[in-house]
Amino acid sequence: EAGVVQSPRYKIIEKKQPVAFWCNPISGHNTLYWYRQNLGQGPELLIRYENEEAVDDSQLPKDRFSAERLKGVDSTLKIQPAELGDSAVYLCASSGDRTRFEQFFGPGTRLTVL
Amino acid sequence: LAKTTQPISMDSYEGQEVNITCSHNNIATNDYITWYQQFPSQGPRFIIQGYKTKVTNEVASLFIPADRKSSTLSLPRVSLSDTAVYYCLVGERGSARQLTFGSGTQLTVLP
Numbered sequence: 001e002a003g004v005v006q007s008p009r010y011k012i013i014e015k016k017q018p019v020a021f022w023c024n025p026i027s028g029h030n031t032l033y034w035y036r037q038n039l040g041q042g043p044e045l046l047i048r049y050e051n052e053e054a055v056d057d058s059q060l061p062k063d064r065f066s067a068e069r070l071k072g073v074d075s076t077l078k079i080q081p082a083e084l085g086d087s088a089v090y091l092c093a094s095s096g097d098r099t100r101f102e103q104f105f106g107p108g109t110r111l112t113v114l
Numbered sequence: 115l116a117k118t119t120q121p122i123s124m125d126s127y128e129g130q131e132v133n134i135t136c137s138h139n140n141i142a143t144n145d146y147i148t149w150y151q152q153f154p155s156q157g158p159r160f161i162i163q164g165y166k167t168k169v170t171n172e173v174a175s176l177f178i179p180a181d182r183k184s185s186t187l188s189l190p191r192v193s194l195s196d197t198a199v200y201y202c203l204v205g206e207r208g209s210a211r212q213l214t215f216g217s218g219t220q221l222t223v224l225p
Contacts, residue, residue, distance in 0.1 A: 004157070042201055042215025043158065091157050101148060103213065105157025 002026070004106035006092050012112045018080035021109045025073070025094030032069060033103060034077050035091040043091055049075065079111075087113045118202045123220040132189045134219050136202030139183045147178060147185045150201045152218070158201060162187070189221075197223045 005024040013019050025032050030051050035043035046065065048056040051072035060067065064083070069075040079086055089110050093103040119137040126132045138147065146165050150158040162169055164176040164185070175188040189196055199218040 040217070042218050044215070045213070093157065101146065101163055102160040103158075105159065107155065108157055110155075 004092055004094055004104055006090075006106035006109055008109055009107060010110050010112075012114065013082055014114050015084055016081040018078065019082050019111060020079075021077045021090050021092075021111075023075045023077070023092030023106060025075070025092070026096070026104055029094035029096045029104070030072065031095045031097075032075050033093040033095075034067060034075070035093065035105075037089045037091055037108070039088075046077070082111075082113045084113050087111055118204055118216050120200075120202050120216065120219045122217065123222070125222050125224060126192055127224050128193055129191050132192050132196070132221060132223075134187045134189075134200055134202075134221065135184055136187070137184045138202070138204045141182050141204055142206075144206045145204045146206070147176065147182075148203045148205070148213070149174070149176065149187050150203065150215075152199045152201065153197075158215070161200075192221075192223045194223050194225060197221060 004026055007022050011019055032049040034046045036046055037043040045059055047054055047060045047067050049069045052069050065079055067075060067077045077090060089108040091105055091108045093105040095103045146163055148163040149161045151161050152158040162171055162174050162176045164178050166178050166182060169176045177186045187200060199220050201215050201218040203213050203215060205213060
């Protein structure tokens with residue numbers, strides 16, 4: 001079974017530029033999560049989707065961050081414009097109905113904002 | 115959400131048993147205790163989950179005392195490849211609430 005796929009794995013941009021991250025969850029998983037992980041810290045939830053509905057986006061900085069999950073499968077997280085403090089690893093995870101306590105994480109996208 | 119406290123780092127040698135303790139004094143009745151492992155440049159990976167007493171799988175054991183205010187993750191006979199960050203999380207199993215990760219425990223296994 002394929003795991004959670006994320007791309008790109010690495011991204012370097014200059015501040016004020018836009019950037020987008022893509023995630024393909026495990027087939028059949030209807031819950032999708034986006035996390036941000038700063039160096040030396042644990043992952044912090046940004047947004048959670050149940051199918052195509054964003055059910056928890058309280059931690060998402062809505063002035064510059066946006067996300068979508070069209071058709072309830074793939075998801076895209078966007079930052080526009082990026083700031084220096086956005087440098088972090090962005091992790092996507094998914095879980096299925098029967099194993100909601102277990103989240104399956106992708107390898108993440110390491111973003112560097114110069 | 116119940117807050118967890120765990121050591122920042124631990125060192126061990128190959129072949130030894132490692133015990134990482136997590137404190138969660140405010141754990142709620144419906145909360146489960148879950149541990150994740152994270153290697154560098156990878157996302158966290160589920161290790162084990164339990165509610166009370168002892169749970170064992172092919173990777174680790176989880177010991178939970180009767181008052182459930184703490185838990186201990188036990189890794190038998192660690193190897194160099196067990197060097198990773200270990201996170202203790204507390205929350206309702208199957209709940210809509212998100213998992214809250216702390217800073218975790220950096221375990222370093224030495225040869």
